[in-house]
Every structure is written in structure tokens, then in C-alpha cells.
Amino acid sequence: MKKRELIIFLLCFALAYAMNIIGIIKYAAPARELITQLHLVLLIALILYGAVVILRLLYYLISRLWVRKK
Amino acid sequence: METDRRDFIKAFSALAAAGIFSARMPWLSSLYAQEDLRTVKLGIIGVGSRGSLLLTHLQEVPGVEISCFCDDYEPNFERAQQMIGMEARGYRDYRRMLDQEQIDGVVIATPLDRHARMSIDALDAGLHVFCEKAMAKTYEECDLMLQAHRRNNRILYIGHQRLFSARTLKGVKEIEKGSIGDVTQIRAYWHRNNDWRRPVPSPGLERKINWRLYREFSCGLMTELASHHLQVANWILKENPDYAWGSGSINHWKDGREVYDNVNVVYHYPSGTHLVYDSLISNKKYGMQIEVQGPLGTIELETGYLFKEFPEPAPGIIQLLNSIEKRVFDVVPVGGPTWVPEDPSEDKGTYLLDRIIKSDGTDIQMASFVSDVRNNRVDPWLTEQGYSSGIATLMGYESMWSNRIVSWPGGLSL
Numbered sequence: 001m002k003k004r005e006l007i008i009f010l011l012c013f014a015l016a017y018a019m020n021i022i023g024i025i026k027y028a029a030p031a032r033e034l035i036t037q038l039h040l041v042l043l044i045a046l047i048l049y050g051a052v053v054i055l056r057l058l059y060y061l062i063s064r065l066w067v068r069k070k
Numbered sequence: 071m072e073t074d075r076r077d078f079i080k081a082f083s084a085l086a087a088a089g090i091f092s093a094r095m096p097w098l099s100s101l102y103a104q105e106d107l108r109t110v111k112l113g114i115i116g117v118g119s120r121g122s123l124l125l126t127h128l129q130e131v132p133g134v135e136i137s138c139f140c141d142d143y144e145p146n147f148e149r150a151q152q153m154i155g156m157e158a159r160g161y162r163d164y165r166r167m168l169d170q171e172q173i174d175g176v177v178i179a180t181p182l183d184r185h186a187r188m189s190i191d192a193l194d195a196g197l198h199v200f201c202e203k204a205m206a207k208t209y210e211e212c213d214l215m216l217q218a219h220r221r222n223n224r225i226l227y228i229g230h231q232r233l234f235s236a237r238t239l240k241g242v243k244e245i246e247k248g249s250i251g252d253v254t255q256i257r258a259y260w261h262r263n264n265d266w267r268r269p270v271p272s273p274g275l276e277r278k279i280n281w282r283l284y285r286e287f288s289c290g291l292m293t294e295l296a297s298h299h300l301q302v303a304n305w306i307l308k309e310n311p312d313y314a315w316g317s318g319s320i321n322h323w324k325d326g327r328e329v330y331d332n333v334n335v336v337y338h339y340p341s342g343t344h345l346v347y348d349s350l351i352s353n354k355k356y357g358m359q360i361e362v363q364g365p366l367g368t369i370e371l372e373t374g375y376l377f378k379e380f381p382e383p384a385p386g387i388i389q390l391l392n393s394i395e396k397r398v399f400d401v402v403p404v405g406g407p408t409w410v411p412e413d414p415s416e417d418k419g420t421y422l423l424d425r426i427i428k429s430d431g432t433d434i435q436m437a438s439f440v441s442d443v444r445n446n447r448v449d450p451w452l453t454e455q456g457y458s459s460g461i462a463t464l465m466g467y468e469s470m471w472s473n474r475i476v477s478w479p480g481g482l483s484l
Contacts (some may be wrong), residue, residue: 018385020386021391022386023386023387023388023389023391024157024386026386026389027383027390028386029383029385029386029389037385037386039385039389040385040387041387044387044391
């Protein structure tokens with residue numbers, strides 16, 4: 001369980017970091033932002049992870065309702 | 071009083087922290103010079119509202135003895151006696167005070183029309199002088215004051231405290247560093263919303279107490295307010311205006327006053343730069359400000375902010391998120407406008423100091439005056455700042471009253 005959550009969070013972090021790289025390339029921002037914007041990357045990763053948690057909860061609740069109706 | 075002292079120390083340390091003490095600003099050198107604390111004996115002439123404030127600041131400066139004072143208005147006289155103490159000798163006639171007292175210098179905070187006479191008498195008596203702004207009421211008086219300062223080789227400070235304000239000093243330093251590029255325009259304004267009157271106990275005292283409102287004693291908003299901003303403009307541009315044109319009127323406070331309640335003057339400098347100045351006392355939405363503008367930015371000296379024309383772009387990731395947000399939420403325009411309004415630049419500004427400073431520089435200026443008196447350090451540049459501001463102030467005043475363009479008067483001592 002813990003391992004799965006960690007993997008999901010790491011995927012969110014990787015996605016946020018990819019956004020940082022795309023932003024730097026697209027807007028010709030200085031390369032040091034790979035490190036200096038880590039706080040923003042972490043924040044975005046947390047937001048993404050939170051969104052994933054909400055989606056999973058919704059999926060869980062809907063699927064339980066579905067099972068009961070059957 | 072304790073708060074004043076703390077503010078003074080904060081303001082003083084802010085000057086040091088901002089790296090303001092430098093060879094380029096030599097008039098501050100006395101403040102940080104090593105010195106013995108020989109007691110400086112001063113007298114004060116005119117202890118009204120401004121004089122009392124100066125007195126309060128002087129009492130905060132170490133090594134100062136206010137040994138005498140002079141005021142010909144009884145309530146001021148009594149208040150001064152209370153503030154200084156019974157050991158201080160009070161005079162109604164400043165000449166007697168100059169004759170009888172053994173002092174190092176005097177602080178003059180009287181109505182404008184008396185500045186020249188009192189300052190020249192004090193300088194000729196061998197005293198150092200701090201005189202409130204504006205320098206004097208006529209070109210000739212300004213000239214005579216400058217000559218008296220030179221003839222006697224005595225200090226003559228004019229009360230332009232922005233020369234000692236951390237915000238202004240730091241702002242000027244940024245301008246000299248090139249943060250806004252070449253200065254292309256200075257806009258300055260001073261807006262209030264009150265009648266500029268003091269309460270008068272009896273009608274016979276109206277002109278004595280509300281002297282600022284009568285042309286016999288004052289040049290109104292120009293000498294009482296604009297002179298500060300003119301001093302800063304001359305200082306920044308390192309030149310004096312070659313001509314000025316202006317217009318003013320009494321359009322709101324029609325209460326028998328003789329000076330304008332709104333003034334609007336444009337000063338032209340030899341470099342081609344203009345100072346656009348206005349002052350009014352019927353609306354205070356914009357308060358007061360000196361906006362120094364250049365192609366790379368604007369510095370607001372009264373508040374100490376730098377606004378860049380081309381601010382640093384946001385980090386790449388923020389720009390990316392903004393563009394995603396715009397694509398998702400923005401309405402797609404069908405056709406574009408043929409004309410776009412000139413929106414102001416969006417930079418929110420950077421505060422130039424590392425801490426908030428309340429002091430406007432008056433406290434530091436008084437400390438500097440005391441220190442210069444103690445060291446007998448005469449700074450002609452400081453006096454010339456007061457002089458050129460005084461002359462420029464009178465040019466604007468003359469232009470408004472004569473309805474013509476007024477040039478820098480020839481044949482003066484600068």
C-alpha cells in the first residue's frame with residue numbers, strides 16, 4: 001500500500017519536473033531554474049497527487065455503489 | 071521621545087546598511103566621522119510648529135545644548151521654555167540673542183520673509199546657521215545669503231531634509247547606477263485636502279499665524295512645499311533649470327488668502343529634461359511623490375520604490391502554467407480592436423531599502439548639522455543646493471504671477 005502511494009507520488013513529481021523542463025525550454029528560461037524552482041515543482045507534485053487521490057476516492061465510491069445496486 | 075530616538079537610530083543604521091555613506095555623498099561624512107563629543111551650543115529662532123519639531127530632534131542628538139531661544143509669539147515662547155527648561159534664556163528679539171549669547175550656531179524656523187535678514191545677521195556674527203526652507207523670499211535675498219555664507223566661511227544649511235533621507239539617498243544612488251537609464255522626465259506633486267490654516271485666537275493675529283497664506287510673508291505652495299522637490303530635481307539632474315513657466319489660481323479656498331491654492335509649473339533644464347510639478351490643497355488622492363522616469367524604469371523617491379519597464383520574466387514553469395490556464399479559460403476573440411489603450415507597466419515595484427524607514431531625514435539632518443558645527447566643516451555644495459532650489463522656486467512663483475516664461479535670473483552668485 002505504502003509502496004504504491006510512493007510510486008504514485010514519484011510519478012506526479014516526475015510529471016511536475018517535466019513541466020519545469022518544458023517551461024525552461026519553451027520560454028528560454030535560465031537552466032538554473034531546474035534547481036531554483038524545485039519548491040514549485042514539489043508544490044505542483046503535491047497538487048497533482050491530491051488530485052489523483054480525489055479521483056481514486058471517487059472511483060472507489062462509485063464502484064461500491066455500483067456493486068450494491070447489482 | 072524614546073520612539074523618536076529608536077526611529078533615529080533605525081534611520082541612521084538604514085543609511086549605513088544601504089551603503090549610502092560613500093565618497094559620492096560627502097555631505098554625510100560628518101555623521102560617521104570619529105569625533106570627540108564637545109558640547110555644541112545652539113540657539114533657536116522661531117519655535118512654532120516646525121521649530122518645535124526641529125527642537126525635538128536636536129534634543130535627541132548627543133552633545134547638544136540648546137542654551138537660548140527666541141520667539142515673539144507668547145504661546146510659542148512659553149512652549150519653548152517648557153520644552154528646553156528654565157535654564158534656557160528666552161528672547162523676543164533675535165538681535166539681542168545674537169549679541170548676548172556665546173553660542174556656536176542658530177536654527178532658524180521663522181516665516182519666509184525673515185529668513186534672509188536673520189541668517190545674514192547670524193552669519194555675520196560668526197555663527198553657523200541652519201535655516202528652514204525655502205531659502206528666502208526674493209532672488210536678491212537668496213544671493214545675499216549665499217554671499218554671507220561665503221564671506222564668513224560659516225555653515226549655512228537650508229532645511230532640505232531629503233538630502234538626508236534614506237529613501238531618497240538610496241533612490242538617487244540607483245539613478246546614478248543607471249537602474250532607470252537616462253533620466254528623461256521628473257514628475258512631482260504634492261496634494262493635500264485641507265485649508266492650510268492654523269487656528270487663530272483673535273482676528274488681529276491672522277496674518278501672523280497664517281503667514282503662509284499672505285504674499286507679504288510667503289510665496290505659498292511654491293516656497294513651502296515645491297522647494298523640496300525642486301531641490302531633489304536639481305540634485306538628480308546636476309543642473310539648474312534654465313526656464314520655467316506655470317499657472318496657478320485660487321479655485322477652492324476663497325477665504326481671503328492671497329497665495330494660490332493650486333500651482334502647476336513646468337521647469338526646463340539645459341539637458342532637455344523637464345520637471346513637471348503641481349500642488350493643490352483640495353484633493354489628496356495622489357498624496358505626494360517624486361517620480362523619476364527613464365527608459366528602463368521609474369523610481370518613486372518619496373516611497374522608495376523602483377518600477378522596471380521590463381521586469382524580469384516569471385520562471386519558465388509559471389509561464390507554462392499561465393499559458394495552460396489562458397488556453398483553458400480565456401474567451402477566444404472573434405476580432406481584435408484596432409486601438410489598444412496604453413496600459414501602465416505591470417511591475418509591482420521593488421522597495422529599495424532592506425527595512426521600512428519612517429524618518430523623512432529631518433532627524434539625520436539635524437544630527438549632521440550639529441556634527442558639522444562641532445567639526446567646523448563648511449560644505450559649500452550643501453548651501454548651493456538650498457540656493458539653487460530657492461531660486462528655482464521663485465522662478466515658478468514669478469512665472470505664475472506674471473503669466474510669462476521666466477529664465478534663470480542672470481548676474482547671480484552661482
